[in-house]
Amino acid sequence: MKKQIKVFAPATVANVVCGFDVLGFAVNEPGDEVEMTLTDQPGVKIVQITGDNGKLPLESHKNTVSVSVQHYLKHINREDVGVEITLHKKMPIGSGLGSSSASTVAGLFAINQLMGSRLTAKELIPFAMKGEELACGYGHADNVAPALMGGFVLIRSYDPLDIISLPVPTNLHAAIVYPEVDVPTKDARQMIRTKIQLKDAVTQWGNVAGLVSGLFLDDLDLVGRSMKDVLVEPFRSILIPGFEELRNIAIENGAVGFGISGSGPSVFALTKDSLTARKITDLQQAHLTKMKINSSAFVSAVNTEGPKLL
């Protein structure tokens, strides 16, 4: 059995505009890397974290990667195993791109590989949700499920957990821009109203059903028409500088659809090819620069394989 491994796990776009808390997809860039080594000393240790500017805890009981790996080892009755983890953060923290999820999933994918792939990607989801609980205050699945399974994922139900893989239209790309402003997930959730109008909910689930249908029918026009959010975006977008202008840039330049990634502040567009995606992020970044806001951009195909060995 292998003793050392290096893996990648993808960033993810949760919600996909209309599917608040139930939809997400993975991208090929960015993502996090984990190096994992088995040792003879029982216990899970974080030995090093790079790229986090000292933001993430090294203590095993506080870090989402080690905590979820501990849960995994307990589940398979291998708490005798020693694990040393190096985490390379290769994506911004608090950006709305499933940063904690990418790290956690990389860790779980690595330990599962080292333990002989005892669980399937789907079976790893509950362990990754433990990591999300630690990072975000509640164990959501709309980042970890697509990060583990790749592609578009529907969380039909949390209790019991019921996860459905949805098809990915050919050559679908994501154009992501992260404006470097601070929007903690907890605050972004507090922007949302807990009581809503039934008629708005009907509009929303018409769009959720339309988006899912568009994916199955490979009908990107339908996907785009369905990427509307009357419930959450109106509030969360307030925290994102120049949101309406960023949307206009995306739509006027051929995006299938546009919206907030997760709880923001990152925004994303879906596009039919890589060139369109790059054009959109270039123009959006130029706009943010005019607003004196630093930003990063990521262009890649929608990820269809989930985490991978490096």
Place this chain on the structure above:
Amino acid sequence: MKKQIKVFAPATVANVVCGFDVLGFAVNEPGDEVEMTLTDQPGVKIVQITGDNGKLPLESHKNTVSVSVQHYLKHINREDVGVEITLHKKMPIGSGLGSSSASTVAGLFAINQLMGSRLTAKELIPFAMKGEELACGYGHADNVAPALMGGFVLIRSYDPLDIISLPVPTNLHAAIVYPEVDVPTKDARQMIRTKIQLKDAVTQWGNVAGLVSGLFLDDLDLVGRSMKDVLVEPFRSILIPGFEELRNIAIENGAVGFGISGSGPSVFALTKDSLTARKITDLQQAHLTKMKINSSAFVSAVNTEGPKLL
């Protein structure tokens, strides 16, 4: 060009449990029939209605069939045409099975045939919605769209109207029971809360997305798991005698899923074959008889063709 025609249009099950106001499907039984004759006297006349126990108006401006035919003729600039209509109600009125919709759709299908099929089924939907506006007080599409197009239909959006045909799993049957109690659509709508919890809406759109995915994947287990309604059924089911017991009968006897048809009082189960459907309706009717409630039952495959010539 033909001068006389007889057509059938199907009953429909709106909402399909989780898809309030956005989903519906058509059945092969029951349905309404319309005989239509072109004459030289301009104007749309209802000459006879059978099977309605005198409940429906014969006046052209009050009857949903004639009103929608008038809208159609105005649209194609043929108000010079004379039309005589005989409506055969072959299904219960106020049963939650899209009774007004079946009549209206039969009328529109007939006139469109007589006028040389100038509009597609989808293009007829707005005219049928005019009929629903007259019958129910608002122009909903979750009965008329499946009645016109057959199969399962998603109304993604009302403004603009955006209708998506969904696949019908092979051999899917509907087991419908109509307990003969009075539940007017308007009252049933008033049972519903206009303000809801966001978390309940999330549960609901997870299920809507699951149901749509199940249809595309031909996964009847997923369809069944998704047929849950936390928002509307808890209130509307109060008006339906023995609702929980009717559900238990359906689920214990192999139904894919069970719920209220439209605004009730009819209930329906989806099943994998006709025998299962018949067994369920027999047991449900026996239960209603014990409760001293008269009922009718209808068993048929899900309709995939919409209205047809007789």
